[in-house]
Amino acid sequence: MSTAIATVLGLGHLRPASGTWASAAAVVLAVAAYQAGGALLVPVAFVLATMLGFWAVPRYLAGRSDTDPSEVVIDEVAGQLLALCFTVIPLWRHGVPDLLLAAWPGWVVPFLLFRLFDIWKPWLVGRADRRHDAAGVMLDDLWAGLFAGLGSTALAGLYHGLVQPWLG
Template sequence: MASTPRSVWHNPVHFLAFGLGSGAAPRAPGTFGTVAAVVIYLLLPVSNPLLYSAILLLSFAVGVWLCGKTARDIGVHDHGGIVWDEFVGYWLTMLMAPPGWFWIVVGFLLFRFFDIIKPWPIRWLDRHVHGGLGIMIDDVLAGLFALVCLQLLAAVI
């Protein structure tokens, strides 16, 4: 992985794209970014699905811009430290999730699984879609896969 650019600590756009600095972790920045996403998830209005969905859509749209601009500025497409996409992917996983720490952890594990393994078509999108949308889309799809699995699991437990 490329080293963390110093601009992460001075440029607010880069700071956000690097997940409030969580993506600057020297190892497993995606996992650290997802941990930060969990912390923020605890502050989101999860009991209001309409408002939560609006926040998700806004976070995605802002993320396309944030991630694309940061990648252009630092000259590295999809730098491992850009983890805003992990934020949105995890939050999508948790859309209408049952309450409680068990489900927060299950959502975390499912999202990380799909984000790391990248089954088809996630891997294809990761390789063929570029720019800010390309950075975001594979994590959004991983979040959708994890969301479906989480909801199915919740339905049978």
């Protein structure tokens, strides 16, 4: 069970860039949930993925020398879902009916920023990654998700507050 969760049903074995594949899968699921009227499923999925990740990753890593194998991608799913919460919930609260096409920056920007922070590993992301333990595997992606969510919110604020009014 811990292997299925840690690798997100084997998704972590896709190559190249298993973390990007897992992040993309999280985006697809979040957009599908939103489109089906289940925007609140995104934060629920984030909490569930985080809890399952903190349970499964230590079990999966037990007895292994590699403390952050590339096939472990539940952390990317949790981090990506966190980043998406920052845009999905406000869009839902404002009654935006179509996330896929009409509000596409609401999923594209968090995806791109999450991948950037997950790969670049600035500040707290890198600090968590350098723990070299199961908690660090989860925490670096949660920090990346938080920063991606905050960055997405800041960019949306700049666009809607400055650029859009100027464009008329």
